[in-house]
Amino acid sequence: MAVTPDDIADALRQVVALVVPLVSDVTVNALRKNERRRGRVWVRSWISRRLILGASNSLLRELAVEDVDSYRNHLRMTPQRFDELLTLVEKKIKKKDTMFRLAIPAKTKLEITLRYLATGDSFASLQYLYRVPKSSISKFLPEVLAAVYEVLEEYIKVPSTKEEWELVQRKFEVQWNFPNCIGAIDGKHVQIKCPAESGSNYYNYKGTFSIILFALVDAEYNFLYIDVGANGKSNDGAVFQASTLNIAMERNTLNLPQNAVIVADDAFPLRKDILKPFSKRNLTISERIFNYRLSRARRVSENAFGILVARFRVFERPIALIPETVDLVVKTCCALHNWLRKSSGKYYLHPSSVDVEDMATCTIIPGTWRTTLNTSCLLRTSKLTSTNAYKRELKSFREQYEKFFSSKEGSLPWQWKWIGADQPSNSL
Incomplete structure (x- = not known):
């Protein structure tokens, strides 16, 4: 059977009818994808203001000068002890800046790590306080912990x-x-x-x-x-x-x-x-x-x-x-405990922080x-x-x-009273 020009024209119209919708769908999807890409940002604007408004460069600087006790409560150490620790670990945790963005400072990494140990706050909470993405915190936290333990391990x-x-x-x-x-x-x-x-x-x-x-x-x-x-x-x-x-x-x-x-x-x-x-x-x-x-x-x-x-x-x-x-x-907490005890024992171990025996009443406070x-x-x-x-x-x-x-040689004067017994004569 001979193929006429009309038959060819009908076949072409059918192909076009099938292909055009497919091309349209691909084009629409590509446009939507490009729109999503254009809507994304490399760094959120509020995070980009970390160097100005993040806790590392605002709150902690104020506390270090105006309220050392609050600073110590925030990081569990004084500004002087923090600076000493930062000097020990800085080279181990510092990263280089890139063409695309600045690296998170070693100081900020250490502050976030210490704050996490001091409170157990979620990474999301630390993200808003320090203006550092929680994904970044989860990545550098083990590195900083390992570095701190490495430099303080000798204290255990x-x-x-x-x-x-x-x-x-x-x-x-x-x-x-x-x-x-x-x-x-x-x-x-x-x-x-x-x-x-x-x-x-x-x-x-x-x-x-x-x-x-x-x-x-x-x-x-x-x-x-x-x-x-x-x-x-x-x-x-x-x-x-x-x-x-x-x-x-x-x-x-x-x-x-x-x-x-x-x-x-x-x-x-x-x-x-x-x-x-x-x-x-x-x-x-x-x-x-x-x-x-x-x-x-x-x-x-x-x-x-x-x-x-x-x-x-x-x-x-x-x-x-x-x-x-x-x-x-x-x-890391054990190493910090020993380091703080040995370098600043008077603060770190307040007399009321441990159990004390009341010899008058024979009770433990x-x-x-x-x-x-x-x-x-x-x-x-x-x-x-x-x-x-x-x-x-x-x-x-x-x-x-x-x-x-x-x-008589090994007894303590109060031990008998402590157990509710009379002191025997042979121990006098």
Whole structure:
């Protein structure tokens, strides 16, 4: 059958009818896309005014000059301490400017990081205060945390010589009346948001998700050793057993003085180098005296944790970061705690911030960290089931301390009143 010109014309009209709508749709979509692009801005106008109106260059400058106490409350350190820290980390966190925009100053990054640790505020809240996009905050926060911990890590130091350990011992004996003590160990849960696809790995006995901070604390509330990151399913005993501290103790590589002991609670094993309280009922007077004396020395670890959380309120609520970044948060806060304690102790440890014994009434006056803090987000780690199957030599070892604390040489004038017992004549 022959094709006529009319047939060709009809076919062309059909093709045009099909193609034109498609071309129109593509053109319209392209135009809309270009309009959206034209509507976008590289930096929001209110963020671009960061150098003038952001908290770093407005509020904090005013506070540093006019109200140092408020500045210290904002960043948990004085302007002088901030400048010292900035000098240490600036080269590690500073970025170069580009042709498109100026880099966020190292000073602003550090201020935002410290403010986050001090309050646990959301990135959105920090965004509006400092005029820095929350996406940028989430990106540089781990970098700044790592840099701060790197420069301050030396302030968390396990003594390496016998002389250094003996100095720790003397402070425990003078301040807490416990001879041969080289530290108090304890562990706490740091609550976190459930990590994605983690199952029950971080699920703890309190029904929340957490990682564990395990620490050895000296007589002045400083962290001598920390182990961070064990998941919430673990307990104190298991974390301690796997720690490098325990491994070094078992291998005898710490240069410990003879008869050195660590004080602990029931969650830990009774060993020749670890003392824990008597946990049975119907304790004798001497056993109660021992428990009281042990608690006085062991309380430094509870207070150290309490001071840490009172200063860095990021611990007051579950931390909504990935576990690796939470580890950095915890380690950085511990390093800052020690650095501030050792460089500005009078401010950082107000006398009322820790537990104090009232000798007149034989009661403990709680530190302000207990009364002003939501401690539910820093839980005690679960206790191991206690067992009576202690070796005879371990019982004998603890009983030596028990007898010493009740003897004339080792007793304290007020300890009998504290447990509600009369002082025996042989201790006069």
